[in-house]
Amino acid sequence: MAKTILIVDDSSSLRSVVGTALKGAGYDVIEAEDGKDALTKLNGQKIHLIISDVNMPNMNGIEFLKASKQIPAYKFTPVIMLTTESAEDKKMQGQAGGAKAWMVKPFQPPQLLNAVSKLVLP
Amino acid sequence: MQLDESLQIYIIESRDLLQQMEEALLTLEQNPEDEEKINAIFRAAHTIKGSAGLFGLDFIISFTHVAESVLDKVRNGQVPVTEEIVALFLEVGDFICKLIDHVAEGTTPDADTMVVNDGLINRLNVYLGAPRATAAALPVASQNEASGVVESLDGVETSCWHISLRFGPDTFRSGMDPFSFLRYMNTMGKIVHVATITQALPSLEEMDAESCYLGFEISYESQASKVEIESIFDFVRDDCDIHILPPHSQVQHYIDLIDRLSNEEMKLGEILVKCGTLTPTELEAALVQQADVATVDKQPIGQTLINAQLVQPAVVNAALEKQRQVKESKNSESNYIRIDANKLDELINLVGELIIAGAGATLIADKLGDGAMNEATSNISTLVEQVRDSALALRMVQIGATFSRFNRVVRDVSKELGKDIRLEISGEETELDKTVVEKISDPLTHLVRNSMDHGIESAEVRVPKGKPAYGTLKLNAFHDSGSIVIEVSDDGAGLNRDKILAKAIDKGLVSAEQSLSDKEIYNLIFEAGFSTADAVSNLSGRGVGMDVVKRNIQALRGTIDIQSTPGLGCTMSIRLPLTLAIIDGFLVGVADSSYVVPLDMVVECIELSAEDYASSVSDKRNFINLRGEVLPYLKLRDEFECKGEPPIRQNIVVMQYANQKIGLVVDKLIGEFQTVIKPLGKVFEHVKGIGGFTILGSGSVALVLDVPRMMQLANMESIKEQALVES
Amino acid sequence: MPVMINTNEARCVLTFSGELNIYNAAETLSQIKAEMSNTLPIHVDLAAVDEADAAGLQILMAIRLHTLSHGLAFQLENPNEAVMALIELSDMAGFFGVTQVFTDIAA
Numbered sequence: 001m002a003k004t005i006l007i008v009d010d011s012s013s014l015r016s017v018v019g020t021a022l023k024g025a026g027y028d029v030i031e032a033e034d035g036k037d038a039l040t041k042l043n044g045q046k047i048h049l050i051i052s053d054v055n056m057p058n059m060n061g062i063e064f065l066k067a068s069k070q071i072p073a074y075k076f077t078p079v080i081m082l083t084t085e086s087a088e089d090k091k092m093q094g095q096a097g098g099a100k101a102w103m104v105k106p107f108q109p110p111q112l113l114n115a116v117s118k119l120v121l122p
Numbered sequence: 123m124q125l126d127e128s129l130q131i132y133i134i135e136s137r138d139l140l141q142q143m144e145e146a147l148l149t150l151e152q153n154p155e156d157e158e159k160i161n162a163i164f165r166a167a168h169t170i171k172g173s174a175g176l177f178g179l180d181f182i183i184s185f186t187h188v189a190e191s192v193l194d195k196v197r198n199g200q201v202p203v204t205e206e207i208v209a210l211f212l213e214v215g216d217f218i219c220k221l222i223d224h225v226a227e228g229t230t231p232d233a234d235t236m237v238v239n240d241g242l243i244n245r246l247n248v249y250l251g252a253p254r255a256t257a258a259a260l261p262v263a264s265q266n267e268a269s270g271v272v273e274s275l276d277g278v279e280t281s282c283w284h285i286s287l288r289f290g291p292d293t294f295r296s297g298m299d300p301f302s303f304l305r306y307m308n309t310m311g312k313i314v315h316v317a318t319i320t321q322a323l324p325s326l327e328e329m330d331a332e333s334c335y336l337g338f339e340i341s342y343e344s345q346a347s348k349v350e351i352e353s354i355f356d357f358v359r360d361d362c363d364i365h366i367l368p369p370h371s372q373v374q375h376y377i378d379l380i381d382r383l384s385n386e387e388m389k390l391g392e393i394l395v396k397c398g399t400l401t402p403t404e405l406e407a408a409l410v411q412q413a414d415v416a417t418v419d420k421q422p423i424g425q426t427l428i429n430a431q432l433v434q435p436a437v438v439n440a441a442l443e444k445q446r447q448v449k450e451s452k453n454s455e456s457n458y459i460r461i462d463a464n465k466l467d468e469l470i471n472l473v474g475e476l477i478i479a480g481a482g483a484t485l486i487a488d489k490l491g492d493g494a495m496n497e498a499t500s501n502i503s504t505l506v507e508q509v510r511d512s513a514l515a516l517r518m519v520q521i522g523a524t525f526s527r528f529n530r531v532v533r534d535v536s537k538e539l540g541k542d543i544r545l546e547i548s549g550e551e552t553e554l555d556k557t558v559v560e561k562i563s564d565p566l567t568h569l570v571r572n573s574m575d576h577g578i579e580s581a582e583v584r585v586p587k588g589k590p591a592y593g594t595l596k597l598n599a600f601h602d603s604g605s606i607v608i609e610v611s612d613d614g615a616g617l618n619r620d621k622i623l624a625k626a627i628d629k630g631l632v633s634a635e636q637s638l639s640d641k642e643i644y645n646l647i648f649e650a651g652f653s654t655a656d657a658v659s660n661l662s663g664r665g666v667g668m669d670v671v672k673r674n675i676q677a678l679r680g681t682i683d684i685q686s687t688p689g690l691g692c693t694m695s696i697r698l699p700l701t702l703a704i705i706d707g708f709l710v711g712v713a714d715s716s717y718v719v720p721l722d723m724v725v726e727c728i729e730l731s732a733e734d735y736a737s738s739v740s741d742k743r744n745f746i747n748l749r750g751e752v753l754p755y756l757k758l759r760d761e762f763e764c765k766g767e768p769p770i771r772q773n774i775v776v777m778q779y780a781n782q783k784i785g786l787v788v789d790k791l792i793g794e795f796q797t798v799i800k801p802l803g804k805v806f807e808h809v810k811g812i813g814g815f816t817i818l819g820s821g822s823v824a825l826v827l828d829v830p831r832m833m834q835l836a837n838m839e840s841i842k843e844q845a846l847v848e849s
Numbered sequence: 850m851p852v853m854i855n856t857n858e859a860r861c862v863l864t865f866s867g868e869l870n871i872y873n874a875a876e877t878l879s880q881i882k883a884e885m886s887n888t889l890p891i892h893v894d895l896a897a898v899d900e901a902d903a904a905g906l907q908i909l910m911a912i913r914l915h916t917l918s919h920g921l922a923f924q925l926e927n928p929n930e931a932v933m934a935l936i937e938l939s940d941m942a943g944f945f946g947v948t949q950v951f952t953d954i955a956a
Contacts, residue, residue, distance in 0.1 A: 076871040078297030100296045101357040318939040331878035
């Protein structure tokens, strides 16, 4: 049974590249363009890993992280947060208690695959 | 059974450690947060276990291992420091002590001991959340837990990495699964062997399902670099304990290992071999090569090894640094050596003989009247005096160690009596002769128990009197005119004068008509067969003891004194000579005989005026007015029934002891004299006022006066009364 | 209900089903704390477990340690693939006494 990964990012190109890489590695992928969109797409279904950008319109990554932890089905779902070296992102990182896994953009797809497979093997 | 020397050291070391452990436990009971003490206790158990391995003392290893495991949990905060834990470990300490006794006697524990052993292990296992069976099932895990990284050195021999993982409690909550990392490891290499560490798992009742308690010891085969392996755990590194030991020659790894090597002094090559950088064969080859080179351009072994490309320069530098550190610490360590006490006694005996022989030489030089000879002997006696002082100083120990044992006594006895009693210790640094220390412990124990039992009231009695509910017992020591004074005081009810007197009359110790001062009445408790306790307790109320205490103290040429304030408490002061062997004496002459008094007690020497002497003969008056103070005196001539008439000018030597002064009337003052006290034979055991004898330089004998006893003989109180009447 | 606990005179049988993981670890454990016997042999049946993780296995470890400290017999029955993979990964087959795989259930 393939593992399902939710990827949340406002950049459609990033979603596409990452999504392709993950599918190629054998994961099922669900895409969402911001926190709000992601919450609707979660919809109670089984998710093994969430990859989420920090800085997004509508609902940013930190708010989404907190919201998802409120839902019992996702309380213990591992999350990889995508961030940049920008001051704004760093400020937001400080508010994200609970998130342990961070990846700094830009990264190459194999790096992300590596990080993902430490948490969930396909 | 002839015990090997190092085993003897192990026994002494273990007893010291157990003593430290007990002290730390008692501190911990007051202050459970004291991490330093927790560590001290852990280290004590760890060291005892560790060294037991060297001697194959399996019964000690198996017991201390369990104790150590529990202590490890205490140290990690998994088991809180409670009263029960402290009590259990006090018992554990006592039991280990018993095991050490077996080692000392060269016996193995008997069946009874093993029953205690098993009982304690069961109680310890409660805190481990797993019975012995589990510990046995997971020997790999427990060994790694106990002995840390260095033992994993074995792993260096193999081609495997050794990875030690302890996951943090929040691992699950942050969405991480330890198994996902293990699975991932299998994509980068191969897990050859894994041992799951369940030691940290609490019992089902105490367990929190969402907290992670797991740990793993993993033997891992991989071509990946240390950095790559480390990166596997990037996401959990913050709150997990991760150690990765590389299998191959990785410079930093070896440097780390060198840093962790035990502090034994080693040669450079040995250090490198021990950390695995160098194989013994390589070292041997390098040494041969070094020896072959001509003496002129001989290089240090480190350089030789680097040139031969056997070892990286950084590793050699680290090893050299380590060598230097060890040498430095070795130097500071060598400030202390352990010496057989008998050797010291022998030395002091020899010094005694040297003093006597020296005095003989001085005397002969005097007679010869040769100036140069006199100067030489005078130099020698100055040196001999210094040798004597240093020899005696070797035997001087601080009383603190004796005092701190009472922490346990007070704790245990107060539990037994159901009283809350606190111990305050002061003057721990006061020094006295080791032989005195050994003999004072028993009397002191008795006094402490007596104070706790009879002196300090129960809380119900104390509180209405406006006293704190807890009682305070104080131990104090200080030096005072050539003696050491040890005080045991309590803030209890004080001695009951009337009750003591009534009891003494009842027992026929004194008659009802006798008029006695408070002090004399208090001293009655030291009479044989005296006991005031209404109910005989199992501690100190058996009616034996206080008289024994007094006798023991007198045997040490000491005295005991009581000060008591009704309702406020009581202080027992023991006064002892600093040393039993050699003293600075003051030599006096009466008729043809010589007598020695301790110089420390001499205050001054004055002339006995003809007028005073006349009245002593006519009125039997035996005191003088010393600058407005009454000074009772004893005429040694009379005391020792010397024949012949006294000279026209007699002298009084004013002596002070325990706040009392007395004068000794003598014919002549001879001067200071180093006195080696020799005990009197059994025949003279009961002669009062004489503490021993000494041999003068001339070969003749001088008696050493026991001043405290002479003061008693002088019956000071009645003399003072007489003086009052006359004035 | 992640676990069914049936106790008769002879033994206490814990039948796990569905997910044995962090999502229901708390519920599972509280049920076990409330209902599991302290005196009877413990049988754990894992036939119906289809997913497991470290949090789930940790509960099984705690049960096993509990039986060891209380001197109770313990048997792990029908560990299916999901659980067996973890037991093998952690090398705990000996610890759980998993010798016979796929014995019949006799509850």
